[in-house]
Amino acid sequence: MFVEVLRSQWKASLVTMSIVAVAAFALPLVSVQPAGEASLSVYNTVFIMEELARYSQWFGGLALATGLLAAVIAWGNDHRVKHVYPLILPVPRWYYALLRFTAGLVILTLPLAALWVGSMIAAFAATVPVGLSTYPHALSLRFAIASLLAYSIFFAISASTTRTAAYVLVIAGIVVVGQVGVGILGVDADVMGEFFRRLTVWPGPFEIFTGRWVLIDV
Amino acid sequence: MSRQGAVVLGLAVMGGIFVAPAPLLAQSQVELEARVRRLEARLEQARLRAPQFNAQLDTVRSGQFTLLTPRQDVERITEAAQAAWREIRTLLRGDTNALGSMTAAILQVDRLASASQLRNVLGESVPIIGLAGWETRDDLAHRLVEHTAAHVFDSVVSPGVREWLSRPATFDSVTAREWTATYVRLASTRHARVRDCYAGVIDSCKTVLWIATTAEPNLEWYPLDEARAVWGESRVPSCQPWRTDAECRAWLRDQQPLPPLDMSARHEVFRLALAVGGDGALGRFTAADGSVAAALEAAADMPIDSLVAHWHRGVVEHRPKATALTRHSAWAAVTWLVLMTLAASRSSRWRS
Numbered sequence: 353m354f355v356e357v358l359r360s361q362w363k364a365s366l367v368t369m370s371i372v373a374v375a376a377f378a379l380p381l382v383s384v385q386p387a388g389e390a391s392l393s394v395y396n397t398v399f400i401m402e403e404l405a406r407y408s409q410w411f412g413g414l415a416l417a418t419g420l421l422a423a424v425i426a427w428g429n430d431h432r433v434k435h436v437y438p439l440i441l442p443v444p445r446w447y448y449a450l451l452r453f454t455a456g457l458v459i460l461t462l463p464l465a466a467l468w469v470g471s472m473i474a475a476f477a478a479t480v481p482v483g484l485s486t487y488p489h490a491l492s493l494r495f496a497i498a499s500l501l502a503y504s505i506f507f508a509i510s511a512s513t514t515r516t517a518a519y520v521l522v523i524a525g526i527v528v529v530g531q532v533g534v535g536i537l538g539v540d541a542d543v544m545g546e547f548f549r550r551l552t553v554w555p556g557p558f559e560i561f562t563g564r565w566v567l568i569d570v
Numbered sequence: 571m572s573r574q575g576a577v578v579l580g581l582a583v584m585g586g587i588f589v590a591p592a593p594l595l596a597q598s599q600v601e602l603e604a605r606v607r608r609l610e611a612r613l614e615q616a617r618l619r620a621p622q623f624n625a626q627l628d629t630v631r632s633g634q635f636t637l638l639t640p641r642q643d644v645e646r647i648t649e650a651a652q653a654a655w656r657e658i659r660t661l662l663r664g665d666t667n668a669l670g671s672m673t674a675a676i677l678q679v680d681r682l683a684s685a686s687q688l689r690n691v692l693g694e695s696v697p698i699i700g701l702a703g704w705e706t707r708d709d710l711a712h713r714l715v716e717h718t719a720a721h722v723f724d725s726v727v728s729p730g731v732r733e734w735l736s737r738p739a740t741f742d743s744v745t746a747r748e749w750t751a752t753y754v755r756l757a758s759t760r761h762a763r764v765r766d767c768y769a770g771v772i773d774s775c776k777t778v779l780w781i782a783t784t785a786e787p788n789l790e791w792y793p794l795d796e797a798r799a800v801w802g803e804s805r806v807p808s809c810q811p812w813r814t815d816a817e818c819r820a821w822l823r824d825q826q827p828l829p830p831l832d833m834s835a836r837h838e839v840f841r842l843a844l845a846v847g848g849d850g851a852l853g854r855f856t857a858a859d860g861s862v863a864a865a866l867e868a869a870a871d872m873p874i875d876s877l878v879a880h881w882h883r884g885v886v887e888h889r890p891k892a893t894a895l896t897r898h899s900a901w902a903a904v905t906w907l908v909l910m911t912l913a914a915s916r917s918s919r920w921r922s
Contacts, residue, residue: 398751398754401754401890402751405890445915446915446916449915450915453915484758493895494895497903497904497907501903504906504907504910504911504914505906505910507911511914512913512914554899555898555902555905557902557906559899559903560900560902563891564890564891569890570753570889
């Protein structure tokens with residue numbers, strides 16, 4: 353049964369994942385363009401580091417987008433048929449969900465492998481200033497874990513009912529209303545900032561997306 | 571000779587003394603009139619010039635600024651000067667006594683043709699700041715802050731300290747971005763002395779920061795093999811492989827100082843000294859008439875080794891966060907991944 357699930361998911365995601373894979377392959381190569389000068393002085397090093405750091409958000413964003421697209425495509429067919437066919441299958445729901453999840457993991461290997469290959473080529477081709485090192489494996493591992501985490505989060509959201517989505521929206525709404533409320537009351541409190549800080553600082557779920565994503569570093 | 575004859579002779583001699591040069595001082599009527607006409611023309615020019623500047627220039631005072639500015643720009647210059655003074659007080663943490671009075675003239679750039687005339691009136695000691703029409707209040711405030719930095723630079727008593735600073739430095743605390751940039755410079759250097767500094771050898775840091783002065787700094791900074799590698803690559807003839815050590819050494823000796831760490835690192839030490847030195851730090855620094863180390867010690871009110879160690883600590887603490895995944899981040903991500911997977915596998919669709 354897993355093969356059938358994988359085949360249907362693969363067909364649905366082939367075009368999208370191919371485009372993502374191309375982007376994942378190209379991003380490391382583009383990011384090391386500042387390090388392409390034949391002669392580098394020590395004074396260029398800081399400039400190169402700053403230019404490389406500009407691509408940090410692109411790596412994090414691509415990891416998030418990769419997971420999101422894989423998760424949306426995983427449940428796309430079932431959403432279209434309003435989950436009638438999957439629900440009549442003679443398998444427990446949790447088993448079916450795990451089949452879908454695992455099929456998505458297999459499909460995700462395509463963009464993850466593309467990024468790893470792109471990183472290796474970029475690390476080999478770039479002119480690395482003295483004192484800096486390349487981190488293709490570390491970057492690829494981080495991208496993989498971040499993509500998988502994003503995939504699992506959006507997979508869980510896509511697998512849920514409309515009621516669950518409403519719960520999520522209510523929570524977000526409470527945070528926004530809370531921020532507006534403290535502003536009206538004149539209380540000096542940053543509700544939204546604290547909420548986002550909890551999400552993006554360890555042990556929050558999005559901590560892995562923050563920080564520097566650079567192929568060449570000290 | 572009778573008495574009368576002697577008196578006459580004396581008078582004649584004295585008359586000869588005074589009368590004889592008379593032909594040299596005498597002038598014709600024509601010459602006199604020409605001279606008078608020239609003097610009257612100069613007087614008229616001066617009369618014209620005085621009201622030109624008196625009518626066009628007004629004085630703006632804000633804090634310790636005294637600014638001469640055309641009347642039509644007074645409002646804009648006043649706002650800019652107030653903003654600049656607020657910023658300067660913030661940057662110097664209220665310690666502005668050392669600045670003294672700062673006077674400058676501000677002219678629109680299209681009127682700089684009259685700057686030389688203004689220079690004749692004001693003298694060389696009053697700087698003239700050119701102002702472009704498109705510059706905003708904030709632009710001008712920034713220029714005034716830069717002018718203050720230049721004023722401080724000029725106030726430094728010791729020529730050695732001025733040479734060490736090289737250019738006017740700002741007064742604000744070193745930012746995290748600057749610390750990180752310095753970390754990258756230290757970590758990625760190809761110079762042995764800077765590597766030693768990065769490793770924590772304070773004496774090496776004092777050397778590369780040009781605080782420990784020597785008679786031949788280039789020879790102190792660059793071991794010969796490193797000099798041959800660095801300047802040999804740059805095709806300096808004296809340091810090519812086929813030249814002797816003495817030739818390369820002689821070339822280094824003849825060059826201007828070539829510090830392996832650029833001016834920004836020295837400015838960081840200066841700014842750090844102001845930050846830790848508290849009230850009066852700037853005044854102590856500018857008034858110090860001795861070595862760079864003495865000036866920094868006076869500003870920071872601490873031994874130079876402690877100040878340099880403080881600087882080194884600041885650099886090391888701002889190491890950029892590594893690309894590599896830390897164990898904590900990885901475990902947190904995997905835990906959330908498992909939790910989300912479990913949440914997704916719950917059979918919510920059979921329940922209403």
